[in-house]
Structures are given as C-alpha cells and as structure tokens.
Amino acid sequence: MAFTNLGDLPVLPQPESFALTAAYNEDTFPNKVNLGQGVYRDNNCQPWVLPSIREAEQTLHNQQVNHEYLPIAGHAQFLTKARDLLFSPAIASQDNITSIQAVAGTGANHLAAIFCARNLRPKNVFISDPTWDNHHLIWEIAAPNVTRKLYPYYDPCTRGLNFDGMLSELEKSAEENDVVILHACAHNPTGIDPTQDQWKKIADAVRRKKLIVIFDCAYQGFASGAADADAWAIRYFYTTLFTESSSSTGPAGMFVCQSLSKNFGLYGERIGALHLITPPLLPTQGAKAHLVRLVRAEISCPSLFGARLVHTVLDDTELVSKWHEDVKTMAHRIKGVRALLKSELETLGAQGDWGHIEQQIGMFSFTGLSSAQVQQLREKHHIYMLSNGRMSLSGLDEGNVAYVAQAIKDVL
Incomplete structure (x- = not known):
C-alpha cells in the first residue's frame, strides 16, 4: 500500500x-x-x-592509530583471523571461502538474504519455530519475493528439540535451492541445539535436497566456553558438503553469518563477517564483487575500531589465550x-x-x-x-x- x-x-x-x-x-x-x-x-x-579487550584497547591507544576508511570488503587481517576462528586455519585456507566484513550478525544476515534473493532466487526460506525475531524482519525487508516458512524446532511437551518434526518438514516441503536458516550454537531463543548425530542427519538432508544453508553464529565460545566445540556444526557441514568428493552432489553454496559482538563483548561496535562457501574449483571473484556492491550501496564501507580490537586479540598469542579464558568465564x-x-x-x-x-x-x-x-x-x-x-x-x-x-x- x-x-x-x-x-x-x-x-x-x-x-x-x-x-x-x-x-x-x-x-x-x-x-x-x-x-x-x-x-x-x-x-x-x-x-x-x-580483560582481553581492555588490553587490546590499550595496545591500539599506544600505537596512535589513525581513523581512515576501510576498503569496502573490510579489514583484511581481521577477516583472516575471524575466518580462522570460525572454520579452523586448515579449512579457512581453502580458496572456496569468500569473506566480507558486515555490521555484526544482523548485517551479515541482511547481506546473505539480499544476495540469495537477487542471485540464487530461492522459492522459500525455512526459519525455525521459534527463532530470533529479526530473521523474519530481515527476509521480509530484504527478500519480499521469497516465501518465509517455518520448520518445527521447539517441543513444548518435552521442552526440548522437535528433531523429527524439523527433519520431516525439510524433507517434505523444501525444494532444491531453497534456503534453510540454522543456528550454529546456543539457539536463540530456546537454548536447545541438535546433537552431533542430529547435525549429521540435517547435513545429509541438505546435501540430498541441495538446500542453501545460512548458519547464524552469534555465540562461538560464549555458548559452551570452547570456541572449537561451538563451531563443530559449521565445520562438519563444510567438510561434508564442500570437499571435492562431495561438491558435485551438494548445494550451490553455504553462508555463515558471524557476529563478534557477543563473544567479544563489543555490542556497540557492531562487528561481524559474512562468509560464502562455494563448491571447490569454481571462481569466486564474481560472488565477492556482488557482495562488495551490496555493501557499497548500504554502508559504503564497514566500521574500523571494533575490527581492529578483534584482530589485535586474535593476532596475539597471549591475548587470544586470555580471550579463551574470558569466554569460559x-x-x-x-x-x-x-x-x-x-x-x-x-x-x-x-x-x-x-x-x-x-x-x-x-x-x-x-x-x-x-x-x-x-x-x-x-x-x-x-x-x-x-x-x-x-x-x-x-x-x-x-x-x-x-x-x-x-x-x-x-x-x-
């Protein structure tokens, strides 16, 4: 109207x-x-x-850094370290991961939704019932032509995961190239995550049905106190769907929306990244160019200070060790x-x-x-x-x- x-x-x-x-x-x-x-x-x-962030702040103060614009794609060194944290250095070094800085997890989700709607054109996006309420608003605003559908997640009788209902809905209703949004750890709002065996079954359904996964990862390290454990599902999906042996039968791509706001306590700095995984051996320059174009139209270029703080922590052996203790705390x-x-x-x-x-x-x-x-x-x-x-x-x-x-x- x-x-x-x-x-x-x-x-x-x-x-x-x-x-x-x-x-x-x-x-x-x-x-x-x-x-x-x-x-x-x-x-x-x-x-x-x-405390790790307090030390990083002091380090940057002592360096008397400037406040120039970042490139549109973001702080390159920050993106490398954020990608290593999320995927592990062995996976992150692969050339089928395209990373771009975003305005926290919200901005990463928004970029993923616009990119999917414009370039991959899914018929439906499947969102857990319930979910973080902004998932719905983001897709309503960014991709109004994509139908939003719910998949069962919470079972009020057991106050646990309705895994059978979730898998059944995806098997029955999801079509090739549809999007499914998954919470990597510490599901918001339920606090209920699939087990590793359940994640494997979800990944199998995604592979067979060639669905596009968007992982929302806001609590790595903060969820369990162990950053590697909280990234298990993302790494498993990568290995299962995007190795050379599996890529011909898998989906067109996978997105990971990474927020560094909560696990670094940088709420107001709005620091995040979007990672796009494509099948091996495919050129990635075109996808990155389209993502850069979207960032240019929305924010021109991302914010600097928070990215510097996270990079300073993750690039220093002592500070990264302190950060791991901070998230455990x-x-x-x-x-x-x-x-x-x-x-x-x-x-x-x-x-x-x-x-x-x-x-x-x-x-x-x-x-x-x-x-x-x-x-x-x-x-x-x-x-x-x-x-x-x-x-x-x-x-x-x-x-x-x-x-x-x-x-x-x-x-x-």
Whole structure:
C-alpha cells in the first residue's frame, strides 16, 4: 500500500526486546530484574568489558592509530583471523571461502538474504519455530519475493528439540535451492541445539535436497566456553558438503553469518563477517564483487575500531589465550545461574520439572512460561522478559535469583 500523505503512515511498534528494555529503565521499583536484554552481565548484573579487550584497547591507544576508511570488503587481517576462528586455519585456507566484513550478525544476515534473493532466487526460506525475531524482519525487508516458512524446532511437551518434526518438514516441503536458516550454537531463543548425530542427519538432508544453508553464529565460545566445540556444526557441514568428493552432489553454496559482538563483548561496535562457501574449483571473484556492491550501496564501507580490537586479540598469542579464558568465564557464570535457578525452583516446590533450564545452553532459557504468566511477572514482580517465555540468564545473580524463583512459583 502506497501513502501519498506521510501523515497517514501507521505507527509501528518497537521491537519487543527494545521496548522491554525501555520499560525496565523507566521502572522505579528498587528490586526490578531485567531478564529480557540479550547482553552479558557480570556477577553484579553490570556491563563487563572483557580483560582481553581492555588490553587490546590499550595496545591500539599506544600505537596512535589513525581513523581512515576501510576498503569496502573490510579489514583484511581481521577477516583472516575471524575466518580462522570460525572454520579452523586448515579449512579457512581453502580458496572456496569468500569473506566480507558486515555490521555484526544482523548485517551479515541482511547481506546473505539480499544476495540469495537477487542471485540464487530461492522459492522459500525455512526459519525455525521459534527463532530470533529479526530473521523474519530481515527476509521480509530484504527478500519480499521469497516465501518465509517455518520448520518445527521447539517441543513444548518435552521442552526440548522437535528433531523429527524439523527433519520431516525439510524433507517434505523444501525444494532444491531453497534456503534453510540454522543456528550454529546456543539457539536463540530456546537454548536447545541438535546433537552431533542430529547435525549429521540435517547435513545429509541438505546435501540430498541441495538446500542453501545460512548458519547464524552469534555465540562461538560464549555458548559452551570452547570456541572449537561451538563451531563443530559449521565445520562438519563444510567438510561434508564442500570437499571435492562431495561438491558435485551438494548445494550451490553455504553462508555463515558471524557476529563478534557477543563473544567479544563489543555490542556497540557492531562487528561481524559474512562468509560464502562455494563448491571447490569454481571462481569466486564474481560472488565477492556482488557482495562488495551490496555493501557499497548500504554502508559504503564497514566500521574500523571494533575490527581492529578483534584482530589485535586474535593476532596475539597471549591475548587470544586470555580471550579463551574470558569466554569460559562468561559461559561458566551462565551455567552457574542456570543451576542456581533450577535449585531454587525445586527447593520452593515450584510446579513442574525444571531440568530443562540446566540442559539448555547459552545465554537464554526458553522457560515454558506462557505470555500471561510473563505479564504477571512484570506487573506484580517487576521482572521483565520476552512474552514468549525467553529468559536472558545474564540478568540473574546470587542476589536476585531467589526473588525470581519465588515470583515464578507465584505465577504458575
């Protein structure tokens, strides 16, 4: 629908997570709790700058670096190190991976969607039910001619993965050259990941049906505390689908949207990369040229400071070792508050089985609370979380977990 009078444009609602944070900030209740915002917080629920990043900041300050434009494709040394982290140096050195800097994971997803819609022209994109809400908006805006379809993911009965439903839907409905979006680790919002055996079955279906995979990887290292473990699915798909022996029977390509915002604590720097994997022996210059053209039209060139910080960390043996300890610290704290919350709920005798809180992984827990119960938590107890029941565990600490557990018991 076109509007000739701009005053007739309807007012659109804020994204829920941002509206929730705004409401939390306006709340004057002294014991309010923010379990909605997807950012890491320390043991006092305060922003935490990674020690490895603090050292990198000092290094850059001492170097008195300039602030010139980057090339359109981004910071080359940063991209090399980011690719090594994601794929491992042995895989990353292959010449069928094209990398370009993006505005965090969101920008990488947006570039992938536009590139697919313009050049690969899938009929459908399959998105997990549920998913990070921006996946839908990105494809709605960037690729309106591609039909968005859901594949089952969360089983509310078991509060686990509906793997059979997921695989069945892809087998039944996905057509050659369709896109399927997969979360590499720490699925948002459920915190539920496939097992390695399940990943292998998904990869087999992708290969047989020649589907285009877009991996969204936002939590490498932060999910489990081990960067290599969190990248297992991506590396397996690469090896299975894009070695010379398998490429003739596999898909046209695979994308990995890599965010360095969360696992480096660089939320405001918006640092990320998009990696396009093509079958071996095919020329890649054309694909890179089209990606560069899209970046030029959107942002002209990407941001510099965050890319320098990540490169400084990953390029220094001491700093990268400290970074691995930093992500372990974050992962360990999240695992700790998972155990605390489960223990408090069980001690209080809260209705139901709360084992899923510890079984899930990453920053989020899909609690199983209904939207009505979430609303009660907000209105009666000043506890803020998404209406679908997703809880950001970084908002919990030893000082408020008992209060949150009692509030949950109260609304059941």
